[in-house]
Amino acid sequence: MIERRIHTQLVEMIGRYPAVALLGPRQVGKTTLALNVAASRPSLYLDLESPGDQAKLTDPELYLAEHEDKLVILDEVHRRPNLFQPLRGLIDKGRRGGRGTGRFLLLGSASIDLLKQSGETLAGRISYAELAPFDILELGRESIDRLWIRGGFPGSVLAEDDAISVRWRRDFIRTYLERDIPQFGVRIPAETLRRFWTMLAHNQGGVLNAAQLARGIGVTGSTVAHYLDLLVDLLLVRRLQPWHRNVGKRLVKSPKIYIRDSGLVHALLGLAQKEELLSHPIVGDSWEGYVIETLLGVAPPGTEASFYRTLAGAEMDLVLALPGGRVWTIEVKRGVAPKLERGFHHAIADLTPDKSFVVYNGRERFPLSDHTEAIGLVDLARALQAVSGL
Numbered sequence: 001m002i003e004r005r006i007h008t009q010l011v012e013m014i015g016r017y018p019a020v021a022l023l024g025p026r027q028v029g030k031t032t033l034a035l036n037v038a039a040s041r042p043s044l045y046l047d048l049e050s051p052g053d054q055a056k057l058t059d060p061e062l063y064l065a066e067h068e069d070k071l072v073i074l075d076e077v078h079r080r081p082n083l084f085q086p087l088r089g090l091i092d093k094g095r096r097g098g099r100g101t102g103r104f105l106l107l108g109s110a111s112i113d114l115l116k117q118s119g120e121t122l123a124g125r126i127s128y129a130e131l132a133p134f135d136i137l138e139l140g141r142e143s144i145d146r147l148w149i150r151g152g153f154p155g156s157v158l159a160e161d162d163a164i165s166v167r168w169r170r171d172f173i174r175t176y177l178e179r180d181i182p183q184f185g186v187r188i189p190a191e192t193l194r195r196f197w198t199m200l201a202h203n204q205g206g207v208l209n210a211a212q213l214a215r216g217i218g219v220t221g222s223t224v225a226h227y228l229d230l231l232v233d234l235l236l237v238r239r240l241q242p243w244h245r246n247v248g249k250r251l252v253k254s255p256k257i258y259i260r261d262s263g264l265v266h267a268l269l270g271l272a273q274k275e276e277l278l279s280h281p282i283v284g285d286s287w288e289g290y291v292i293e294t295l296l297g298v299a300p301p302g303t304e305a306s307f308y309r310t311l312a313g314a315e316m317d318l319v320l321a322l323p324g325g326r327v328w329t330i331e332v333k334r335g336v337a338p339k340l341e342r343g344f345h346h347a348i349a350d351l352t353p354d355k356s357f358v359v360y361n362g363r364e365r366f367p368l369s370d371h372t373e374a375i376g377l378v379d380l381a382r383a384l385q386a387v388s389g390l
Contacts (some may be wrong), residue, residue, distance in 0.1 A: 005298075015101055020126065020243055021108060028153060031075055034105055047075045061090060073107065076108070076109060131150025133366060148286070156263050169264060173264065197268060201265045203284070212259065237260060242308070249313070294381055295377075299320060301323075305318065315343040327352075334358060356379055357372065358372050
């Protein structure tokens with residue numbers, strides 16, 4: 001059992017709130033983590049994809065009232081949005097009876113209906129946490145390339161060999177397209193969505209051009225926006241927004257788009273081996289997305305992430321506005337001899353960050369200029385983790 005970094009935080013949240021929602025894509029390990037947390041206390045686990053467990057909740061208030069002394073784990077809770085109203089009544093009744101925390105742990109494979117329903121009915125009663133795939137601080141420095149190539153989903157990164165890992169990711173993609181997405185009531189042809197997802201992989205880290213994507217799959221720009229919203233809500237794609245604070249410059253205003261798991265990028269592009277990836281044009285953008293997702297996974301709660309690009313050519317891959325007003329800027333380089341380009345210097349002059357880093361594919365930490373350090377991914381992730389205290 002590899003302990004997830006969020007474990008302690010989740011236990012603390014359960015001790016402070018009546019309900020906690022743990023969100024994350026399918027197969028990321030939510031159920032395993034929840035059962036591990038539940039092992040230390042009286043608990044009840046219900047899988048809402050199981051007909052038997054669904055039958056138990058025919059009258060949810062009556063059934064759950066009999067287990068008010070337990071932590072009730074409701075898995076795939078987005079499949080029963082009508083549960084949130086009775087949960088509110090049970091929570092309020094429990095508060096009056098002196099049991100105000102640790103009542104429900106809700107597991108959801110997407111944020112779509114779960115956030116909407118819980119926001120309407122459980123306001124002030126629920127807190128949210130997101131479980132991402134494994135990262136480098138959970139698996140260790142020696143796993144940095146394996147995590148990049150295979151991605152962080154447990155079934156992929158922990159597979160016995162690359163062939164099994166690739167097969168797992170291909171099956172994951174097919175299952176999402178053919179079974180999971182239709183369960184959310186979304187009527188999109190699986191092959192059309194696969195083409196769209198693959199186009200995003202080819203454009204990993206690119207600025208969103210909805211018109212170009214629309215032409216590529218023969219749909220309208222509004223349909224592309226709908227497809228993109230879906231993959232973002234399923235926690236599979238990240239929209240990295242441009243820096244929006246006033247710096248007196250003409251800024252790029254469209255977001256950059258990343259498939260959040262690098263292993264899925266490679267599977268969508270048919271890249272099964274490291275050697276295939278290293279010779280592919282996507283290699284730099286794939287590494288950039290992997291670094292950004294790793295850092296955002298350990299950034300302090302409340303951090304605002306963006307990128308910076310002006311029409312004049314100043315550019316920064318990642319800008320982190322940390323709690324307390326501090327700003328860190330991060331440029332990503334895949335080589336072992338990072339060099340600073342003119343656009344980087346212009347971005348530093350525009351943004352005047354508190355700290356500036358260039359993440360490179362090495363371990364030594366050393367200054368590149370008076371205001372910028374070269375740093376390895378693991379060391380920068382640990383520095384961000386120290387800021388967050390998690």
